[in-house]
Amino acid sequence: MTKKTLIALLLLVAVASIVPFVVSNYRTFQFTLVLVYAIALLGLNILTGYNGQVSLGHGAFYAIGAYCAAVLMDKAGVPYWATVPAAGAVCLVVGFLFGLPALRLEGLYLALATFALGVSMPQLLKYKALEEWTGGVQGIVIAKPDAPWGLPLNSDQWLYFFTLGVALAMFLLGWNLLRGRVGRALVAIRDHHIAAEAMGVHNALYKSLAFGVSAMYTGVAGALGAIAVQFVAPDSFSIFLSILLLVGIVIGGLASISGALYGALFIQFVPNLADEISKAAPWAIFGIFMILFVYLMPTGVAGALRMLSERQKRHNFPAAKNEEEVP
Amino acid sequence: MPLLEVRDVAVRFGGIVALDGVSFDVEPGSIVGLIGPNGAGKTTLFNCVSRLYACDRGDIVFDGGSLLALPRHRIAGAGIGRTFQNVALFRSMTVLDNVMLGAHSRSRSGFVSNALRLPRVPREERATRARARGILQMLELESLADKAVATLPFGTCKRVELARALAAEPKLLLLDEPASGLNHEEVSELSGLIRRLRERLRLTVLLVEHHMGLVMSISDRVVALNFGRVIARGTPPEVQRHPDVIEAYLGAA
Ligand SMILES: Nc1ncnc2c1ncn2[C@@H]1O[C@H](COP(=O)(O)OP(=O)(O)O)[C@@H](O)[C@H]1O
Ligand SMILES: [Mg+2]
Secondary structure: OOOHHHHHHHHHHHHHHHHHHHHHHHHHHHHHHHHHHHHHHHHHHHHHHOOOOOOHHHHHHHHHHHHHHHHHHHHHOHHHHHHHHHHHHHHHHHHHHHHHHHHOOHHHHHHHHHHHHHHHHHHHHHHHHHHHHOOOHHEEEOOOOOOOOOOOOHHHHHHHHHHHHHHHHHHHHHHHHHOOHHHHHHHHHEEEEEEEEOOOOHHHHHHHHHHHHHHHHHHHHHHHHHHOOOOHHHHOOOOOHHHHHHHHHHHHHOOHHHHHHHHHHHHHHHHHEEEHOOOOOOOHHHHHHHHHHHOOOOOOOOOOHHHHHHHHHHHOOOOHHHHHOOO | OOEEEEEEEEEEEEOEEEEEEEEEEEEEOOEEEOOOOOOOHHHHHHHOOOOOOOOOOEEEEEOEEEHOOOOOHHHHHOEEEEOOOOOOOOOOOOOHHHHHHHHHHHOOHHHHHHOOOHHHHHHHHHHHHHHHHHHHHHHHHHOOOOOOOOOOOOHHHHHHHHHHHHHHOOOOOEOOOOOOOOOOOHHHHHHHHHHHHHHHHOOOOEEEOOHHHHHHOOEEEEEEEEEEEEEEOOOOHHHOOOOHHHHHHHHHH
């Protein structure tokens, strides 16, 4: 990381820490959801953007994470903060196990298999035999946690900071994972899986671990989301959520860490914005936004920003370019 | 003892017999040229050694052990590096990252230690990067280290592939048509490079090449294939003079 990105990052964290003190509680809640989505999108991006395995069903892992949190709090009295790592662990295992048979599937076939998972999840959650835990169609209501240690924060503000802390940790772990040996191997598998294996990458292991890690991120996000929304029900996790997550990583930028944040802002705020523009056809407006973004920024927001900063650099130091020209 | 022993290897694709009982040895430290017209089965043989294709019959012994007992991803670690006829680089990655990935089998750190960035991770990463840069320097590619490979011409990509293969510190290097896409001058430079690499890195080389000048000048031994069978083997002059080889090439032309 360069000094400049580090400063930008610290600035971002500083701004993020001020947000809940200058906006309403409802807006604070919305920003909490942005952080939640950002974690989920980073997870999906590790799988789809970096490793090239398309998932049309990540909403299922989000749902599993959310229900883990809700059931643990509701039935076992586990404190809310402890449900987050538990949800992550469960989704890590479930994702890894799902990733094993998915190894045999490539491209669109994998997309279909994950779609099947995503589309069946709400119905599984309504399943009669599980009703005692899941609350069936009714779902589960969760109490809102208060700020601990007598901190002068209301519960929306506290949840925001709690989520911000988890998000920072998850992004740090993700950045570490992706910037070294493992990250290279994941991208190599996406770019040329035969060559990757010939260079010694254990493709099957890496692909299923990528699935597990990706599901873990999305599960952690699901748990945080459930705590923030204070409610889980099967129909909150329809296949639409899975598609929206995919929209998020494409708009934000595939194979980009910061892209997860841009994508999260998009899927949180653009539907609201569309709703304000037209109550009658909000999703049509949303669709127009999507097409505009994809058209104007074909490599996602992150890609567009990268290109802008490179152009700026070239503008500032025109000589630098010639030096590294290919001979 | 030979470093590589190919014993009676046969491979069939549906009705096509790509390899039909091929046997030959590669002595340690030697450069062996593998020649034959298009479709003779040279790349298929490489793919058997890499375990990308399964042999229908026969055995391939490397360094005293059968390769057929190893899964694909263990071949690089066992000491066999290769390049691909049609360039199989990681297109979105930089030249340096491609070469560093080549060292995957020579490094250990996994998901957990990477995510937590345990102290040995940056240490290993630094060592890998230093080795990769050294190889780039040896191949005169260092000025391209941060270029995305997608922007490079074919001949340069072949060289990057060679660098990537060397990053795994192989004992045996399989080169599939390394001279394709090179001009006359570059070909003679390449032959010097392959010789130098053999000396410096104590490599054994199995070389598939259509450029006869190159093969005959640097090979210690040559094996000629046609229609999946060995039609001649021996020193370059012996193979060059062999009537079946002359026939195969005239027939193909
Ligand atoms: N994956 C494959 N599927 C079907 N046929 C193949 C495959 N690979 C090679 N072949 C066939 O095997 C024969 C040998 O091919 P190859 O080893 O590529 O020849 P060479 O490298 O000597 O030009 C050819 O007839 C080719 O069409
Ligand atoms: Mg070939």
